[in-house]
Amino acid sequence: MTDQLTRRGIIAGLGLGAAGLATGAFGQAAKAGPAVTLLNVSYDPTRELYVQYNPLFAANWAGSHGGQRVTVQQSHGGSGSQARAVIDGLPADVVTLALAYDVDSIAARGLINRDWQKRLPNNSAPYTSTMIFLVRKGNPWKLKTWSDLVKPGIKVVTPNPKTSGGARWNYVAAWAFALRQPGGNATTAEAFVKALYKNVPVLDTGARASTTTFAQRRIGDVLITWENEAHLAIKEFGAANFDIVYPPFSVLAEPSVAVVDKVVDRKKTRAAAEAYLQYLYSEAGQGVAARNFYRPRNPTVAARYRAQFPALEMISIDHPALGGWARVQATHFASGGVYDRITAK
Amino acid sequence: MSGLAKSPARRDPPFLVAGLIAVAVAYLALVVFLPLVIVFVEALRKGVGDYLAGIGDAEALSAIKLTLLVAAIAVPLNTIFGLAAAWCVTKFDFKGKNLLVTLIDLPFSISPVISGLIYVLLYGANGWFGPWLQEHNIQIIFSVTGIVLATTLVTLPFVARELIPLMQAQGSDEEAAATTLGANGLRTFFLITLPNVKWALMYGVLLSTARAMGEFGAVSVVSGKIRGLTATMPLQVEILYNEYNFVAAFAVASLLALFALVTLAVKTLLEARFSDELAAQRWR
Numbered sequence: 001m002t003d004q005l006t007r008r009g010i011i012a013g014l015g016l017g018a019a020g021l022a023t024g025a026f027g028q029a030a031k032a033g034p035a036v037t038l039l040n041v042s043y044d045p046t047r048e049l050y051v052q053y054n055p056l057f058a059a060n061w062a063g064s065h066g067g068q069r070v071t072v073q074q075s076h077g078g079s080g081s082q083a084r085a086v087i088d089g090l091p092a093d094v095v096t097l098a099l100a101y102d103v104d105s106i107a108a109r110g111l112i113n114r115d116w117q118k119r120l121p122n123n124s125a126p127y128t129s130t131m132i133f134l135v136r137k138g139n140p141w142k143l144k145t146w147s148d149l150v151k152p153g154i155k156v157v158t159p160n161p162k163t164s165g166g167a168r169w170n171y172v173a174a175w176a177f178a179l180r181q182p183g184g185n186a187t188t189a190e191a192f193v194k195a196l197y198k199n200v201p202v203l204d205t206g207a208r209a210s211t212t213t214f215a216q217r218r219i220g221d222v223l224i225t226w227e228n229e230a231h232l233a234i235k236e237f238g239a240a241n242f243d244i245v246y247p248p249f250s251v252l253a254e255p256s257v258a259v260v261d262k263v264v265d266r267k268k269t270r271a272a273a274e275a276y277l278q279y280l281y282s283e284a285g286q287g288v289a290a291r292n293f294y295r296p297r298n299p300t301v302a303a304r305y306r307a308q309f310p311a312l313e314m315i316s317i318d319h320p321a322l323g324g325w326a327r328v329q330a331t332h333f334a335s336g337g338v339y340d341r342i343t344a345k
Numbered sequence: 346m347s348g349l350a351k352s353p354a355r356r357d358p359p360f361l362v363a364g365l366i367a368v369a370v371a372y373l374a375l376v377v378f379l380p381l382v383i384v385f386v387e388a389l390r391k392g393v394g395d396y397l398a399g400i401g402d403a404e405a406l407s408a409i410k411l412t413l414l415v416a417a418i419a420v421p422l423n424t425i426f427g428l429a430a431a432w433c434v435t436k437f438d439f440k441g442k443n444l445l446v447t448l449i450d451l452p453f454s455i456s457p458v459i460s461g462l463i464y465v466l467l468y469g470a471n472g473w474f475g476p477w478l479q480e481h482n483i484q485i486i487f488s489v490t491g492i493v494l495a496t497t498l499v500t501l502p503f504v505a506r507e508l509i510p511l512m513q514a515q516g517s518d519e520e521a522a523a524t525t526l527g528a529n530g531l532r533t534f535f536l537i538t539l540p541n542v543k544w545a546l547m548y549g550v551l552l553s554t555a556r557a558m559g560e561f562g563a564v565s566v567v568s569g570k571i572r573g574l575t576a577t578m579p580l581q582v583e584i585l586y587n588e589y590n591f592v593a594a595f596a597v598a599s600l601l602a603l604f605a606l607v608t609l610a611v612k613t614l615l616e617a618r619f620s621d622e623l624a625a626q627r628w629r
Contacts, residue, residue, distance in 0.1 A: 039571060047588055075570045076584075089470030089479070090487040090569040109471075208587045216591075236589040266482075 035069040036272045041092035043079035043165050043255070044208040045229040049292040050074055050096070056288060057279050061272065070272055078206035079165030086111065092260050093273040098165020098207075100125075100256045100317075101325035107258075116258040125254035126280035127294035130314050131166070131173045133245040134214065134223040134230045143222050145247045146177040150195035157220035158200055159210045161333055165255075166207035170224040171339065172328060173251035176315045180249070194342035215242070226253065227309075228293035252314035255294075384602050388595035399585075399593030400600060404573040408581035408597065411489065415577060416557040419497040423553050427504025428546065432538065434505075435512035436520060446509070452501045460498050461566025464491060487569030492577060495563040500553040507549035508542055515541055544619075551612050555605045 040050060054072040061070045075082065075090070079098035086092045087109050095112075097103055100123070106112050117124045135143055141154060149156050159167035171193060178184055178192035202219055204210045207229055214223035215237045222245075223230070230244050257277050264270040279285050286296040290305040302309075318324050332338045389396050399405060430449055434442060452460060466472050468485040478485060485491050519541070523533040539546075561579040568575045576584060578601050585594035 041569075044587070073571050073574055075572065076587075077570060085487065085569055087470065088465050088472075088486065089468075089475060089484070090571075091484065212587065212589075 033065065033068045035071065036269055037071045037073060038093040038269060038273055038276060039073045039075065039091060040094050040096055040276070041075045041082050041086055041090060042096040043082060043098040044076055044206040045166070045226050045232070046096060046255075047074070047076050047208075048232060049228075049289065049294065052292070053280070053285060053288045056284055057276055060279060060282075060284070061275060070276075072276065076208075078159070078163040080163045081205065086260065091263050091267070093264050093267065093269050094257065094259050094277055096255065096257045096277075098253075098255050099168060099325060100254065101168075101329050102165060103256045103258045104325065106260070111260050111262040112258050113261050117256070119259075120257065120277060121281060122297050123254055124256050124258060125297075126257060126277070126285065127255065127289040127296055129227050129253045129255065129294055130250045130312065131169050131224055131253060132227050132230055132250060133247060134211075134225060134233055135243050135245055136221065137241050137243055139243050139245060141221050143245060145249070146174050146192075146196075147181075149174075149199065149222060149224075150192060152199075154199050154222065155201050155220040156196060156199045156222055156224065157202060157204075157210050157214045158224045159207055160203040160205055161339055163205045164207055164210075166226050166229070166253075167203075167210075168328075168333060169226075169251050169253045171332065172317065172322065173224075173249075173315075175332070176251060176319075176322060177247075177249055179321055190338055190342060193338070197343055227295070231293040246310050246312050249313045249315070252316045254317070381602060384595055384599050387591060388599040390595075391592050395592050396596045396599075399590070399596030402593065404576070405581060405585075405593065405597055407573045408576050408578045409600065411492070411576070412558050412578040412601075414489070415493050415496050416554055418493050419500055419557045420550060420554050422497055423500055424504050424546070424550055426501065427506075427508060427549060428539075430505045431508035431512050431542075432534070434509055435515075436517045436538075449502050449505045452498055453506075457495075457499050457560065457562030458566055461495050461563035464494055464498075464567050486567050487571070487575060489575065491567035492564050492575060495567045496557050496560050499560050499563050500557045503553035503556065504546065504549035507545045507552070511542055511545045512538075544616075547615065548612065551608050555608050558604055559601060 040054075042050060050072070051074075054074070058070045058072065062068060075085075075092070077085075079102045082090075083095070083097060083102040083105050086095060086106050095103060095106065100117060103112065103116060103124075107114050107116055113119075120126070133143060133149075135141070141148070141151075143149065143154070148154070158170045161167040161171050174193050174196050175189050178189035179186075181188070202210075202213050204213055207225055210223060211225060211229055211233050214220050215233050223233075225233075234242055234244065257280065259270065259273045259277060261270075264273045280289070281297065283298060283301060286298040286301040290296045290301055290308070293308065295309050296302045296305065315322070317328065322328055330337070388399070400409075430445065433439075434446055465486055467474055468478060468491065469475050470479060470486075472486075485494070519537050520533050523537050528536065559579060560577075561583075564577055565580055565583075568577070568580055570576055570580060570584065572584065578597055582594050582598045582601070585591075585597060
């Protein structure tokens with residue numbers, strides 16, 4: 001409650017500050033261009049991040065553009081469904097999605113240039129995350145690592161990989177874990193994820209819905225989720241009810257960002273849209289990310305928040321054992337792929 | 346009334362009567378009344394201040410405005426369409442009449458999600474008309490236009506469905522009489538047909554208003570969920586709920602419920618006030 005209040009206070013303060021800066025600068029420089037509106041189509045858990053980041057960016061943009069006002073609109077949902085909406089014509093200036101594959105699928109329709117991942121540093125992923133466990137207080141089932149989740153009777157909450165980006169990272173982490181076990185290969189890994197998904201009572205469409213299922217509706221023994229989402233749940237629902245468990249091994253999740261070329265060229269918003277994404281890499285942007293429990297890329301900011309992010313071994317999606325998103329998607333999540341096979345009745 | 350006293354139900358043992366009433370009341374309480382109460386309890390859980398803050402938030406206000414706007418466009422459209430369709434179907438004979446009646450019923454029988462998807466497939470960027478629309482810079486899906494279209498489709502049958510049975514029962518004798526006495530079509534419509542169906546019409550309008558404001562499935566497909574822009578009240582409830590802002594979510598939900606309750610109250614009030622006229626019309 002207090003947490004929420006202070007957070008709202010901070011957000012309101014930031015908003016007011018940004019508005020004040022914008023109007024103040026506006027008064028001085030009459031030459032400011034017409035107001036710009038950007039639409040950021042994002043995935044589920046970034047709501048709080050961008051609520052804080054948008055006014056910061058607006059203030060910075062106004063400061064360097066003679067007080068020009070930028071309003072950023074937000075749309076959130078499962079990463080896959082959001083990508084689908086952009087493909088179907090949702091006029092996003094920028095997409096900030098859960099994984100590169102979803103941006104690739106928009107690029108495949110010609111809306112984003114195919115080289116998008118090289119246009120910004122760090123694979124166009126300004127912050128990273130990893131997939132960890134949220135358990136009931138005291139960890140009654142002593143769940144420490146992925147192999148504990150396949151034990152009979154354990155109820156695991158994770159969203160549907162067909163619609164949710166976080167869910168696909170969860171799946172990949174489990175798959176990679178199984179591959180690494182002594183004697184691990186595609187067959188044993190398939191058996192492992194099959195056992196894991198057998199333990200899933202509810203498949204929500206997005207990460208946020210899964211958190212609500214686990215925390216609010218109290219279903220399940222463990223929630224596999226984004227590191228940031230787990231910390232946010234603790235913040236919202238109280239540390240008295242949940243514990244965070246860091247498995248010793250997980251996946252390096254790289255949420256990707258890109259300017260939607262077709263849209264910004266039509267709306268003539270390219271400059272602001274590009275600046276919006278670049279500013280995510282600034283110290284201010286990285287700070288907001290870190291405070292929302294996304295792992296910052298900037299070494300200075302990362303050092304400042306080191307205590308917040310325990311070290312664990314994280315495998316990249318481009319590791320030869322996995323082969324990148326295009327391969328993982330085709331093998332596992334396409335129609336008739338491994339995921340369909342293991343969930344078939 | 347004297348017939349009721351002798352009816353078998355009145356001879357049932359008292360415990361059976363009481364038991365059945367209890368079951369009915371408990372059922373209604375659990376299924377209808379308690380959920381309604383819960384909405385208001387949750388909304389007011391942290392006091393009136395938080396409740397008002399939840400409703401007064403800029404995004405919530407824009408959701409309320411959008412919802413009212415959509416209803417204000419969709420309901421009149423469907424009223425005109427429903428009247429015209431019912432008039433055609435009940436007063437005239439023509440080829441394809443059954444097809445028309447079936448088409449009117451279609452939105453009732455298909456899932457709202459499909460209704461929304463149909464529009465994405467037609468007007469979306471990759472839809473039939475998508476490229477043409479984009480060339481001319483017209484945004485239908487993921488804009489207010491798309492939301493109005495989807496809502497209109499979903500609420501299309503309500504007015505017509507209320508009117509058709511009544512107008513069928515009334516027949517076209519009065520209209521025929523008016524015509525033989527020299528009234529033209531328009532005059533007949535306004536002096537005979539419209540007054541005869543005004544209650545059913547009003548009921549249909551109220552029902553479609555309630556549904557237009559509450560529609561979730563179809564709207565969620567075509568909305569794009571842009572906060573403060575294309576989020577209607579039901580979508581805003583989902584957004585707030587997903588942001589752990591439960592008080593605000595229930596506050597907006599309670600407002601939506603309140604709209605529905607007001608609609609029902611208006612209906613009941615009018616019915617009570619004009620009950621004689623209404624009864625006369627039913628038995629005509």
